[in-house]
Structures are given as structure tokens and as C-alpha cells.
Amino acid sequence: MSPAYTRVRPAQVVLAALVIWLVLVLPNHPGKMTPATLLTFPLELPALLLVMIALGQRPAARLILTLLLVLLTALKLADLVTYQVLDRPFNPVADLPLLDAALRIVAGTFGVAAAAFSVLAAGALLLGLAAAIWWALGIWSHLDRPGPLPALAALASMAILAAYANAPTGAWGLPIATDSIRLAAQRTALAQRTYADLRQFRRMARGDPFADRPELLNAIDSDVLVIFLESYGRTSFDTPFYAETHLPILRRAEADLARAGLAMRSGFLTSPTQGGQSWLAHASFANGLAVSDQSRYLAALASGRQTLFHHAQRAGFRTAAVMPAITRPWPEARRMGFDRVLAADDLGYRGKPFNWVTMPDQFTLAASDRLLGGDHDRRLFAQIALISSHAPWVPVPEMVDWDAVGDGRVFDAMAEAGDPPRVVWRDPERVRQQYRKAISYTLQAVAEYALRHADDPPLLIVLGDHQAAASIAQDARRDVPIHIIGPKALVERSTDWGFTPGLVPPAGTAAIPMEAMRDLILHGFSGSLQTPPA
Numbered sequence: 299m300s301p302a303y304t305r306v307r308p309a310q311v312v313l314a315a316l317v318i319w320l321v322l323v324l325p326n327h328p329g330k331m332t333p334a335t336l337l338t339f340p341l342e343l344p345a346l347l348l349v350m351i352a353l354g355q356r357p358a359a360r361l362i363l364t365l366l367l368v369l370l371t372a373l374k375l376a377d378l379v380t381y382q383v384l385d386r387p388f389n390p391v392a393d394l395p396l397l398d399a400a401l402r403i404v405a406g407t408f409g410v411a412a413a414a415f416s417v418l419a420a421g422a423l424l425l426g427l428a429a430a431i432w433w434a435l436g437i438w439s440h441l442d443r444p445g446p447l448p449a450l451a452a453l454a455s456m457a458i459l460a461a462y463a464n465a466p467t468g469a470w471g472l473p474i475a476t477d478s479i480r481l482a483a484q485r486t487a488l489a490q491r492t493y494a495d496l497r498q499f500r501r502m503a504r505g506d507p508f509a510d511r512p513e514l515l516n517a518i519d520s521d522v523l524v525i526f527l528e529s530y531g532r533t534s535f536d537t538p539f540y541a542e543t544h545l546p547i548l549r550r551a552e553a554d555l556a557r558a559g560l561a562m563r564s565g566f567l568t569s570p571t572q573g574g575q576s577w578l579a580h581a582s583f584a585n586g587l588a589v590s591d592q593s594r595y596l597a598a599l600a601s602g603r604q605t606l607f608h609h610a611q612r613a614g615f616r617t618a619a620v621m622p623a624i625t626r627p628w629p630e631a632r633r634m635g636f637d638r639v640l641a642a643d644d645l646g647y648r649g650k651p652f653n654w655v656t657m658p659d660q661f662t663l664a665a666s667d668r669l670l671g672g673d674h675d676r677r678l679f680a681q682i683a684l685i686s687s688h689a690p691w692v693p694v695p696e697m698v699d700w701d702a703v704g705d706g707r708v709f710d711a712m713a714e715a716g717d718p719p720r721v722v723w724r725d726p727e728r729v730r731q732q733y734r735k736a737i738s739y740t741l742q743a744v745a746e747y748a749l750r751h752a753d754d755p756p757l758l759i760v761l762g763d764h765q766a767a768a769s770i771a772q773d774a775r776r777d778v779p780i781h782i783i784g785p786k787a788l789v790e791r792s793t794d795w796g797f798t799p800g801l802v803p804p805a806g807t808a809a810i811p812m813e814a815m816r817d818l819i820l821h822g823f824s825g826s827l828q829t830p831p832a
Contacts, residue, residue: 310437311437311438311441313434313437314433314434314435314436314437314438315343315347315434315438317430317431317433317434318343318346318347318367318431318434318435319340319343321367321370321371321427321431322340322342322343322477322478323335323336323337323338323340323477324371324374324375325374325378325477326373326374326377326378326381326387326477326481327377327378327381328378328381328382338477340477340478342478342479346363346435347438349363350363350435350438350439350441351438351439351441353439354439355436355439355440356439360432360435360436360439361432363431363435364428364431364432364435365428367431368424368427368428368431370478370481370482371424371427372424373388373390373481373485374481376388382767382769386572387485387488389488389489389492389591390485390488390489401413401416401417492591492593496593496594496597499587499594499597499598500597500601502587504601504602504603506586506603506604507817508604508609508817508820509604511820511824513613513824513825514609514612514613514820514824515609515610515613515615515679515819515820515823515824516613516823516824516825517788517791517823517824517825518613518677518757518788518823519677519788520677520754520755520756520757520784520785520788521677521678521679521680521756521757522610522615522677522678522679522680522756522757522759523666523678523680523681523682523756523757523758523759524583524606524680524681524682524759524761525681525682525684525744525758525759525760525761526576526579526580526681526682526683526684526761526762526763527684527687527737527740527741527744527760527761527762527763528576528683528684528685528686528687528688528740528762528763529687529688529689529733529736529737529762529763529764529765529766530687530737530740530741530761530762530763530778530779531572531762531764531765531766531771531773531775531777531778531779532566532765532773532775532777532778532779532809533765533766533771533772533773534737534779535779535802535803535805536773536805537771537772537773539730539734539772540734540737540771540772543734543738544734544737544738544741545802547738547741547742547745548741548801548802549801549802550745551741551742551745551748551801552800552801552802554745554749555745555748555749555752555783555801558749558752559752560748560752560755560783560784560785560786561783561784561785561786561788561789561790561799562781562782562783562789562799562800562801563781563782563789563790563792563793563795563797563798563799563800564779564780564781564782564797564798564800564801564802564803565779565780565795565796565797565798565803565807565809565810566777566778566779566780566803566807566808566809566810567761567762567777567778567779567780567809567810567811567812567814567815568775568776568777568778568809568810568811568812569582569762569763569764569765569776569777569778569812570582570588570589570590570776570812570813571590571763571764571776572764572765572766572767572768572771572774572776573764573765573766573767573768574764574767575592575764576623576683576763576764577595578590578591578592578594578595579763579764579778579812580681580683580763581595581598582811582812582813583606583761583812583813583815583816584605584606584607584634584635584681584816585598585603585605585606585813585816586606586813586814586815586816586817587603587813588811588812588813589813599630599633599634602633604635605634605635605816606635606816606819606820607619607634607635607636607679607681608634608635609635609820610635610679611635611637613679614676614677615676615677615678615679616637616638616670616674616676616677616678616679617635617636617637617638617678617679617680618636618637618638618639618640618670618678618679618680618681619631619634619636619638619639619640619680619681619682619683620640620645620662620665620666620670620680620681620682620683621639621640621641621642621681621683622641622642622645622647622656622657622662622683622684622685623642623655623656623683623685623688624639624641624642625641625642625643625656628641636681638670640665640666640669640670642656642657644669645657645661645662645665645669646665646668646669646705646706647661647665647705647706648705648706648707649661649705649706649707649708649709649710649713650709650710650713650714651713652686652692652693652694652695652709652712652713653690653692653693653718653719654688654689654690655685655686655688656685657706657709658686658695658706658709658712658739658743659684659685659686659687659695659739659740659743659744660695660697660698660700660703660743660746660747661703661706661709662682662684662685663682663684663743663744663747664700664703666680666682678756683763684740684743684744686736686739686740686743687733687736687737687739687740689733689766690719690722690723690729690732691722691729691732691733691735691736692716692717692718692719692722692723692732693712693713693714693715693716694732694735694736694739695709695712695713695739696712696739697739697742697743697746700746700750726769726770729770730770730772733766733770733771744758744760748783755783755784755785756784757782757783757784757785757788757789758781758782758783758784759780759781759782759819760780760781760782760783761778761779761780761781761812762778762779762780763778764776764778765777765778777809778812779803780797780815781801782797788823791822791823792818792822794822795810795818795822796808796810
């Protein structure tokens with residue numbers, strides 16, 4: 299036995315190779331978590347091990363490889379979570395700010411202790427992984443190096459690896475894979491595309507065909523409320539499990555609203571997101587540009603582009619945002635065109651929270667009337683975000699008499715009813731049942747709210763922000779419903795948008811991009827405009 303092998307045992311050599319193998323075969327998609335995937339042989343493995351033999355005991359090289367493998371694993375784990383929640387891969391350029399939002403949701407749903415434990419567990423996992431990889435690479439760096447043979451073998455392995463990585467997936471018909479190097483190459487390309495796309499978006503954001511147009515929105519003679527319904531998606535119309543509950547609610551509401559003299563038109567929009575990141579949908583709707591990730595969101599804020607609410611300000615409306623999910627400072631609201639922002643603490647709710655959900659939708663709507671209504675010399679143009687249908691959907695409130703809403707303490711017993719999220723979320727079927735129930739509640743709240751204002755109706759633009767995660771919605775599309783409700787003369791101005799009368803669009807109705815809505819509204823409700831802007 300050579301002197302080098304006296305320092306490492308054969309069992310250590312095998313175990314070290316197994317550590318690197320596990321890192322390389324870890325899939326980045328929930329659908330690949332199968333025995334077949336885990337039993338593939340990664341071509342990166344012999345290349346890495348031979349490189350370590352060839353380099354020998356060089357701590358700098360060992361550290362660089364350790365960091366690269368830890369980053370690769372972190373990217374795969376981020377992909378697994380992002381695919382599960384948002385049905386897309388993790389974007390290392392645009393998605394880092396989501397970590398803070400995710401922690402706040404965990405804290406609001408399962409408690410601050412759970413959020414702190416998540417951070418500590420993730421840190422411990424990465425530190426443990428780094429230590430294991432450092433050890434494994436060190437074992438192989440101590441093996442004998444008989445002349446140039448390991449270096450030549452490493453070069454040959456990398457040549458084979460490069461050839462296979464560039465071959466079509468499944469080429470050669472062998473149970474081998476280069477998923478790790480493919481993933482690294484794909485994410486590098488994605489980062490480059492994201493930066494290029496961001497530069498283009500900034501150029502687009504600076505141009506606004508409506509910027510200098512006079513008399514915008516002058517055809518509107520009532521208040522306007524843009525009401526976003528959290529996680530309200532097309533699945534409520536097309537998936538039997540949800541449609542059998544939600545369509546009857548919508549049809550009853552349609553009949554009630556028609557009897558009250560209100561007109562309605564409905565259709566579908568394609569949201570820029572699914573499963574979360576509601577603010578991207580809000581921004582796409584208001585900016586008239588596809589704000590599909592956090593980088594674009596920040597670019598839109600920095601661009602100075604005039605949102606729908608800026609144009610409403612210029613038209614003489616009072617603008618406001620009612621945001622019951624906002625529990626922290628929101629300085630960027632100043633650049634969105636809102637005269638007034640009513641966050642969670644501003645709405646006067648004194649009841650108990652519904653886990654992450656700060657207050658029921660019925661209270662949010664009642665508080666909007668109380669704080670924004672009354673006699674004013676200017677009409678109102680407001681955005682209202684309803685969040686009772688936000689995960690975890692446990693518990694779901696029930697409607698109460700509107701005169702009994704008060705300061706919200708009437709909902710306290712409901713806020714403590716049923717099993718907590720940690721119990722319900724063990725069963726995916728129970729989660730889907732709770733989601734269905736939450737959407738039913740939100741639809742009922744909005745329908746009753748519209749009826750309460752039927753004598754002096756505002757123009758209501760009611761829409762979903764995004765579908766729930768595909769595993770819950772049972773629908774991977776990004777389509778969401780939109781309903782225009784209000785005085786007939788105003789609602790009929792949306793006739794050319796492709797929306798149909800009533801609250802239930804025909805099956806197969808095509809969706810239009812959510813970002814198209816700003817310009818459609820500005821053109822459709824501006825009496826002096828004869829043609830859309832170029």
C-alpha cells in the first residue's frame with residue numbers, strides 16, 4: 299500500500315465519493331424525486347474526483363469546489379420550493395427578495411418561533427453540507443498521484459462530460475446524467491437573460507403613450523374600486539371540484555345584482571405569477587407592463603412610469619390603497635400614485651387574526667367604506683386587496699350582519715375555530731377543501747358588498763391576482779377571472795375588451811394579459827379618445 303493510502307481508509311474513500319454523488323444526483327424538481335433519478339450516475343462525479351486527485355492537497359482549490367457544490371445544492375433546494383409554490387424555477391437574480399416575504403408568511407402562519415427555526419435549520423443544513431463536502435474532497439485529495447495519469451484522466455472525463463452535456467437529453471440511452479452542469483449552465487443563461495430583459499424593461503417603462511393625453515378617465519361619474527381577490531383563479535370555473543361550489547355562488551350573485559339594476563361583464567386575464575407574489579399582479583395591472591419578477595417590479599418603481607392611479611390623480615380622483623396584508627413600512631407606495639394608504643394597522647381591526655390573514659374580507663370592505671366614504675368633493679379611485687383567501691386558508695371566516703361588524707371582535711370565535719394549519723396541512727385534500735371554502739367566502743363578501751351599494755353604485759373592477767399553486771388549484775395555468783360590475787353606461791364601455799355579460803364567462807373564453815388592463819381602462823373610460831394609443 300502506498301504511503302498516501304495509509305492516511306485514508308478504503309471505507310472513507312467510498313463514503314466520500316457517496317457524499318459527492320448525493321449532491322450531484324439531488325434533483326431540482328419535485329417531479330424528479332423518484333428512485334430512477336436518484337439511481338442515475340452523474341458524469342460530473344469522476345471528473346470532480348479525478349480533479350481532486352490531480353490537484354492534491356491544495357486548500358484554495360478544495361475551498362472553491364466546496365463553495366460551488368454548496369451553491370449548487372442551495373440552488374436545487376430553492377428550485378424544489380419554488381416549483382412547489384410558484385410552479386417555476388428559482389431565478390437567482392430576481393427572486394432573492396422573496397426570502398424575506400417567505401419568512402413573514404411562515405411567521406404569520408406558524409409563528410415567529412417556526413420562522414426562526416426555519417432560518418436556523420437552513421443555516422445548519424448548509425453548514426453541515428459544506429463540512430461534509432470539504433471532508434469528502436479532502437479524502438480524495440490525499441490519494442496517490444502516479445505521474446500525469448490523474449490529470450489526463452480528469453481532462454478526458456471533462457471532455458466526455460462536455461460532450462454529453464451538449465447532447466440531447468437522454469442521448470446514448472445510458473443511465474447517466476449531467477443534470478448539475480446543465481442546471482448551472484441554464485441558470486447562468488437565465489441570469490444573463492434577466493439582466494438583458496431588465497434593461498429592456500427599463501426602456502419600456504420610461505415610455506408611456508398616455509403620458510401627455512388630456513381628459514383621461516373623464517367618462518367616469520362614480521367612484522372606482524379595483525378589488526383584488528387573493529388566489530381567485532380560473533380553476534373556480536374549469537375544475538369540477540371547485541366549479542361545483544363556486545359557479546352556483548356566482549350565478550346567484552349575478553341574478554341578485556341584475557335585479558338590483560347593476561350591469562356585469564366578465565372575462566379572464568393572464569396573471570404574471572402563480573401561487574404567490576400578489577404584488578406582481580397589482581403592479582402589472584397598474585403599470586400596463588408585464589411585471590413578472592421582483593427585478594421588474596423594482597425597475598417599474600424606479601422608472602417613474604405613470605400607473606393607472608397616477609392618471610386617476612391627474613383626472614381629479616382621490617386615490618387610495620386598502621392593504622390589510624401590509625404590516626410593515628411600505629415606502630414604495632408613494633411612487634404608485636396613492637394619495638392615501640390604509641395598511642393593516644390603519645383599518646381599525648381589534649379582532650383576532652386568522653393566522654397569517656390579518657382580518658376577514660368583510661371587515662376590510664366595511665372599513666374601506668368607513669374610512670374612505672362620506673361626503674367628498676372628489677370621487678374615489680381605490681385599490682382594495684382582499685386576503686381571506688390567502689394561504690393557509692385556516693380558519694375561514696363566515697359572513698355576519700354588516701351592521702354587526704364593528705371593530706372586528708365579532709369574528710374572534712371564528713378565528714379560533716377548527717384545526718390549526720400544522721394539522722390541516724398534513725392532508726393535501728383538506729388543504730384543497732379549505733381553499734375552496736375560502737374562495738366561496740370571498741365571493742359572497744364581494745357580492746353582498748356590491749348589493750349594499752346598488753342604490754349609488756361605484757364601478758367595481760373585481761379580479762383575481764393569481765391562481766393558487768398548481769398542486770392546490772389542480773390547474774397550472776395563470777388565468778384569473780375579472781368582473782366589471784356597476785352602472786350599465788360604464789360597464790358597457792368594456793364591451794370591446796372581449797368580456798361577456800354576467801359573472802360567468804363561457805367555457806373556453808380566451809384570456810388577455812393582465813398588463814393590458816391599464817391601457818384598456820384609460821382608453822375605454824376617456825370620452826375624448828377615439829383610437830387606442832399606438
